[in-house]
Amino acid sequence: MTIILSIITVVLLSISVWQIVKIFEVSNLGKKRDDSQIATHKDNDLHGKLMFAFLVFIYLVTIFSFVSYTKVLLPEAASEHGGTYDRLFFISFALIMFVQIITQALLHYFSYKYRGLKDTKASFITHDNKLEFIWTIIPAIVLFGLILYGMTTWSQIMNFEEDEEALVIELYAQQWNWKARYAGEDNVLGDANVRFLNDYDGRNTVGIDSSDPNGLDDVVVTQEFHLPVDRKVIFKFRSQDVLHSAYMPHFRAQMNCVPGMITQFSFTPTITTADMRMNADVVDKVNRINKIRYENSQELIAKGEESLEPYQFDYLLLCAKICGSSHYNMQMKIIVESKKDFEKWINQQQTFSEIIQ
Amino acid sequence: MSVVVNNNVDNHDEHVHHHKETFITKWIFSQDHKMIAKQYFITGVFVMGIVGVLMSLLFRIQLAWPEESFYVFDLFLGDRWAPDGVMDPNIYLALVTIHGTIMVFFVLTAGLSGTFSNLLIPLQIGARDMASGFLNMVAFWLFFLSSAIMLASLFVEAGPAAAGWTIYPPLSALPQTQPGSGLGMTLWLVSMAFFIASSLLGSLNYIVTVLNLRTKGMTFFRLPLTIWAFFITAIIGVISFPVLLSAALLLIMDRSFGTSFFLSDIFVQGEVLHYQGGSPVLFEHLFWFLGHPEVYIVLLPALGITSEIIATNARKPIFGYRAMVASILAIAFLSTIVWGHHMFITGMNPFLGSVFTFTTLLIAIPSAVKAFNYIATLWKGNLQLNPAMLFSIGLVSTFITGGLTGIILGDSALDINVHDTYFVVAHFHLVMGISALYGLFAGVYHWFPRLYGRMMNKSLGYIHFWITAIGAYGIFFPMHFVGMAGLPRRYYTNTAFPYFDDLADINVLITVFALITGLAQLFFLFNFFHSMYYGKKSEQNPWKSNTLEWTAPVEHIHGNWPGKIPQVFRWAYDYSKPGKKEDFVPQSVPISKGENITEH
Numbered sequence: 001m002t003i004i005l006s007i008i009t010v011v012l013l014s015i016s017v018w019q020i021v022k023i024f025e026v027s028n029l030g031k032k033r034d035d036s037q038i039a040t041h042k043d044n045d046l047h048g049k050l051m052f053a054f055l056v057f058i059y060l061v062t063i064f065s066f067v068s069y070t071k072v073l074l075p076e077a078a079s080e081h082g083g084t085y086d087r088l089f090f091i092s093f094a095l096i097m098f099v100q101i102i103t104q105a106l107l108h109y110f111s112y113k114y115r116g117l118k119d120t121k122a123s124f125i126t127h128d129n130k131l132e133f134i135w136t137i138i139p140a141i142v143l144f145g146l147i148l149y150g151m152t153t154w155s156q157i158m159n160f161e162e163d164e165e166a167l168v169i170e171l172y173a174q175q176w177n178w179k180a181r182y183a184g185e186d187n188v189l190g191d192a193n194v195r196f197l198n199d200y201d202g203r204n205t206v207g208i209d210s211s212d213p214n215g216l217d218d219v220v221v222t223q224e225f226h227l228p229v230d231r232k233v234i235f236k237f238r239s240q241d242v243l244h245s246a247y248m249p250h251f252r253a254q255m256n257c258v259p260g261m262i263t264q265f266s267f268t269p270t271i272t273t274a275d276m277r278m279n280a281d282v283v284d285k286v287n288r289i290n291k292i293r294y295e296n297s298q299e300l301i302a303k304g305e306e307s308l309e310p311y312q313f314d315y316l317l318l319c320a321k322i323c324g325s326s327h328y329n330m331q332m333k334i335i336v337e338s339k340k341d342f343e344k345w346i347n348q349q350q351t352f353s354e355i356i357q
Numbered sequence: 358m359s360v361v362v363n364n365n366v367d368n369h370d371e372h373v374h375h376h377k378e379t380f381i382t383k384w385i386f387s388q389d390h391k392m393i394a395k396q397y398f399i400t401g402v403f404v405m406g407i408v409g410v411l412m413s414l415l416f417r418i419q420l421a422w423p424e425e426s427f428y429v430f431d432l433f434l435g436d437r438w439a440p441d442g443v444m445d446p447n448i449y450l451a452l453v454t455i456h457g458t459i460m461v462f463f464v465l466t467a468g469l470s471g472t473f474s475n476l477l478i479p480l481q482i483g484a485r486d487m488a489s490g491f492l493n494m495v496a497f498w499l500f501f502l503s504s505a506i507m508l509a510s511l512f513v514e515a516g517p518a519a520a521g522w523t524i525y526p527p528l529s530a531l532p533q534t535q536p537g538s539g540l541g542m543t544l545w546l547v548s549m550a551f552f553i554a555s556s557l558l559g560s561l562n563y564i565v566t567v568l569n570l571r572t573k574g575m576t577f578f579r580l581p582l583t584i585w586a587f588f589i590t591a592i593i594g595v596i597s598f599p600v601l602l603s604a605a606l607l608l609i610m611d612r613s614f615g616t617s618f619f620l621s622d623i624f625v626q627g628e629v630l631h632y633q634g635g636s637p638v639l640f641e642h643l644f645w646f647l648g649h650p651e652v653y654i655v656l657l658p659a660l661g662i663t664s665e666i667i668a669t670n671a672r673k674p675i676f677g678y679r680a681m682v683a684s685i686l687a688i689a690f691l692s693t694i695v696w697g698h699h700m701f702i703t704g705m706n707p708f709l710g711s712v713f714t715f716t717t718l719l720i721a722i723p724s725a726v727k728a729f730n731y732i733a734t735l736w737k738g739n740l741q742l743n744p745a746m747l748f749s750i751g752l753v754s755t756f757i758t759g760g761l762t763g764i765i766l767g768d769s770a771l772d773i774n775v776h777d778t779y780f781v782v783a784h785f786h787l788v789m790g791i792s793a794l795y796g797l798f799a800g801v802y803h804w805f806p807r808l809y810g811r812m813m814n815k816s817l818g819y820i821h822f823w824i825t826a827i828g829a830y831g832i833f834f835p836m837h838f839v840g841m842a843g844l845p846r847r848y849y850t851n852t853a854f855p856y857f858d859d860l861a862d863i864n865v866l867i868t869v870f871a872l873i874t875g876l877a878q879l880f881f882l883f884n885f886f887h888s889m890y891y892g893k894k895s896e897q898n899p900w901k902s903n904t905l906e907w908t909a910p911v912e913h914i915h916g917n918w919p920g921k922i923p924q925v926f927r928w929a930y931d932y933s934k935p936g937k938k939e940d941f942v943p944q945s946v947p948i949s950k951g952e953n954i955t956e957h
Contacts, residue, residue, distance in 0.1 A: 014876045037812035037893055039743040047742040061834050069838035072859050089771055096761035103757050110735040111750050121933040121940045122673040123737035132680050139725040143718045151711045153770035158707035194624035240624045242528040243637055249843030252774045256703045260621025263704030289858045311855040320777040320845035322521040324535040325446040329853035
């Protein structure tokens with residue numbers, strides 16, 4: 001109902017604006033009016049001032065967005081490289097906000113200041129090589145700095161070494177769910193291909209090649225997967241049907257899953273799920289979300305439907321590449337926990353050899 | 358095809374009275390560039406544009422109030438796609454896909470470039486018409502056919518294409534993976550094949566015309582910046598569109614003839630498919646080899662239009678003409694070697710990521726030069742704030758706001774966590790969507806007198822601008838935060854993740870702004886059609902502009918000028934030149950005795 005009301009409001013608003021214009025036009029009829037449809041000094045004055053007001057508007061939108069929406073942003077990064085990522089993001093963002101504030105100010109202030117109030121001539125200035133040089137070279141220097149910084153960060157993140165200590169996990173995508181495969185005792189993933197998916201009456205859910213001994217101790221899990229804190233994880237990504245993108249925003253990690261190809265990404269989780277739930281920003285966010293869920297529940301109960309469950313924070317794996325009708329609901333929970341808890345959990349899972357017996 | 362070099366100003370004059378035009382040759386199969394420009398505008402903007410914008414309003418309503426029942430859904434989508442007025446997830450993806458396709462290709466490529474290149478190239482360089490009026494006509498009708506097929510695809514039973522406007526295989530290749538990849542996708546591909554053919558014919562014509570049919574005295578460095586922009590845009594189009602055509606053809610092969618260019622190791626619906634050895638990443642390379650230059654195909658004409666309008670209305674020469682030309686050339690060159698920044702996390706070699714980060718961030722330099730030059734042009738001007746001028750200033754504003762976030766997205770390291778989120782959506786809508794639309798509106802308000810011989814109503818224009826300007830920032834500024842909160846794009850709803858529940862307010866805000874802004878376009882629509890018939894008759898040169906199109910008579914005649922084609926003696930930006938009585942000196946006015954020739 002509120003929706004219909006708001007749409008009606010919008011329509012009525014536009015009609016009223018429309019009417020005001022009409023009144024303007026009609027009230028002007030009697031006078032000897034300028035109907036050249038070319039801006040007059042009066043128009044220039046009004047719209048020059050409005051340009052200045054618009055600058056204020058842009059600033060207000062910016063301030064409003066930062067004040068009200070900073071709280072919805074991702075909490076501190078839960079991975080080792082995440083800190084570096086956030087710093088680079090912050091520096092780049094601060095820089096572009098600085099340029100944004102200055103250039104918008106100049107643009108709109110000049111639009112206001114030099115609004116045509118008289119029939120005087122403008123200054124005849126065609127070019128200025130010195131200025132031109134300055135505003136070519138300064139962005140160039142700044143950008144080179146950013147490029148260097150960005151490139152080093154990028155290669156630090158992407159060129160990881162295949163060390164033996166690292167935990168190897170395959171994230172397996174299909175329409176529309178995720179599975180995770182752990183490499184098992186030997187820490188080597190067995191060969192796999194979609195051709196094996198129909199083996200063992202469909203129990204071979206990620207298509208492990210059962211003739212490869214490395215695969216027998218592999219562990220496949222659904223719904224949620226666990227990571228030990230402070231241990232490097234090497235992710236291998238596969239997809240069985242269309243492109244997907246494994247997106248783990250809290251770890252500042254994302255990689256596409258491409259059918260016919262194995263892609264990879266690596267990070268070291270640094271904050272356990274339990275600790276992250278205590279993070280002040282997360283606590284605040286969860287409280288806000290639960291307040292919203294409570295209010296929505298009241299509405300649902302009034303309609304005789306079930307109420308929503310209270311929300312508890314968990315790390316997420318989402319799909320970020322359009323992949324069909326349930327793209328919006330392709331999720332897996334990530335639990336980061338102590339090494340001991342992780343060992344306990346992984347030992348409870350069935351290995352591939354147990355599943356196919 | 359013989360190309361007539363127009364050094365002799367007198368040739369073609371015979372032409373003028375020859376043709377006896379029938380209804381069909383005048384209004385339908387016209388070969389006159391001015392009529393073809395109008396045809397592009399009506400088809401591209403008023404038919405396709407309205408469909409594209411309406412679609413965005415529909416999915417914005419769904420995003421703000423997910424899975425609720427709406428009468429408008431029922432009205433536009435019917436029982437098939439909105440049972441009980443609730444939008445189906447498949448049609449959501451289709452709406453997003455077709456909205457993107459229509460806005461990028463049909464509105465901002467054909468509607469913008471097609472209209473203004475056609476209208477202005479012959480008129481501003483002093484030519485009787487395009488080099489080949491016939492090819493020009495064929496180009497339009499191919500575009501028309503392409504539009505008709507795209508619209509027809511909306512009505513097929515399994516729904517239109519729904520794999521995103523980037524139509525990445527395997528999703529787009531296999532009908533088993535989503536209903537839209539059946540007949541809908543076939544029609545999409547056929548439509549785009551016609552579109553590309555149209556675009557190539559159009560672009561070749563623009564290039565040949567600019568190279569060969571400039572009037573006497575119109576050297577390259579006397580060309581208005583609009584022509585530079587159209588000319589370079591056409592060259593980028595000729596270089597990059599054929600690659601999309603090849604990608605589309607290979608995709609058609611994969612879909613219909615069992616080849617495996619883009620497909621390998623696929624298992625769908627309990628069945629292993631036969632495809633072996635292809636790679637979707639190859640498609641992504643081919644697609645973005647067009648896809649990125651396409652951004653500039655959309656944007657450069659808008660920037661060209663803005664350059665012209667800002668200089669005219671500031672009553673001041675464009676600041677740094679040669680720097681502007683150089684930056685257009687630099688952007689054009691760089692645009693062909695940055696496509697990989699759409700693919701940082703596709704599994705491409707990380708070293709390539711570094712290379713593309715480097716080339717991508719370089720583009721910021723010529724872009725910054727352009728922005729600063731626009732600002733410097735306003736400085737000490739005598740600004741005539743006509744609606745066209747407001748839209749041009751608005752363009753510079755959104756170009757800066759949207760362009761700056763490109764510095765984050767173009768940086769491979771930072772792209773990791775905002776790739777395919779709403780941050781990207783906010784970025785490209787501001788920098789190429791809104792900016793190019795502002796360029797289009799500015800162009801229409803400015804050249805309407807040239808198109809229809811009448812003036813558009815300025816009050817309506819002002820209202821149109823201010824609502825749109827406020828709306829554009831209201832929609833897209835908060836959207837960056839949705840992306841930075843980690844919400845991926847193309848989600849039917851975010852309610853599947855309680856983690857995003859607190860984004861509901863922002864989504865409602867964005868949608869309310871989108872609805873207001875969408876409705877505000879009715880002011881433009883009304884103004885356009887009302888002024889076409891009842892607008893005030895225009896003078897020959899209402900904006901006191903220097904360029905040649907304003908020396909032609911208000912009434913359209915075949916061949917543009919009744920007598921000789923005017924000769925050109927100076928650049929297009931002698932505004933407020935000292936020692937002149939008026940604050941403008943048209944290009945066709947000879948250099949007077951003792952007058953300084955402007956160094957630029």
